[in-house]
Amino acid sequence: MSYKKHFQFIGLILCLNFLAACTVTELDADGNPIIPKDPNAIVSFQDFTLSEVADQLWQPKVFPEATQDFVSWDSIKSQLEAQQIITKQSYFVRLNGTVESVDLGRIKGIIKLKVGDTRIDLQVGRIIKGNSIRDASKYVLFDDFKNQIRFAQISREFNSRAMLSVGKPDSSWVSGEVSVIAAITIDQNTIRDAVPIQITRGGQ
Template sequence: MYKSFVSKVCQLNLCQLNTRLLKTILLSVVFASLTACHVVDLDENGKPIIPMSAADAALFKNMTPEAITEKIWPSVKQDARDKAVELSTVVENAKLVSFVRFQGVVLKLDESKLKKSLIVESSGYQIALQVGSIIKGNSIRDAMSFLSFDQFKNQIQFARLSKALNKQSIRQITQPDASWVGETVDVLAAVTITSNKVTHAVPLEIKKEGL
């Protein structure tokens, strides 16, 4: 009788121990799975932006600039949104290439040259946003945080990538017209700033206030 009682008690304790152990294991698995999760950024079409791997970057040497641009464009837009600084915070005499945000008033649409531009006044600057078929400078390429020259075959490929990025940016913005003059616009752009002057400004997003 005594042995039978002890055996039942031991079995009960063992069962309780196993139950507690099982709960501990399950909780550990759940916690590990939760900590392994992370929020994935979405592009403007709601599709997940997958970070570029080292293997992807190594493939650039054998891709055309246009193919590279198509592949990385969602990441370019997200990089611009994440890294953009407010133009009003840029210190005097700063020298930088950066993504910037600003709101300003359209002074004019300059179509007198092949290099069509929208002139916007903001934070004491007059910014000529390049919106035509000819875009100067490397502002988008050089403002990006996830590309470097080492990932490319040579200087020619790197230069052509800059042109492909510029063209892609202009293709996907709303093209301004004369009706924009006097309107307030919100802008996300890649710019080069030297000696208190904004140059080589390329818009990635441009929107009239209220739209």
């Protein structure tokens, strides 16, 4: 083999080795390279649908938080009596009381609950106003969402899951004792919204 051909052969071997070491990049429909996601990257809710976000948060985090780390009603009541809750705040709270009425419409409904000398309207049904569950939870952060609209819309997903947990109250509940885990929003020492998350009949 001549000296020139010898170097050509070595060059060919080097080129083949280089090509073998290269990773073939797949292209999308527009011909752009598909960059695989970094497996070590932090998962962001920005890439999920609202339903998927709720799935990530509700059962693993928000529901256990509500049912285990709630504030006692006595604590809330004492603050209300002292007029200490001036700015808008939301809490998970446990309420033990008597059902005075169950008014269910096709879309909205109210369970009137008497807790001691206080009457609280629990929202039930397909339409729940306010953001009590979202704002009571330490796991739902604005920075995890794309924008203010998605942050507002996640409340609907939480409310829907809360209604599934509560079940279907009816007139047979009236005059019965219940224990309720609820998310409540208080502003200017007034309960603005209350959403039940769990209701146990019999007050247990």
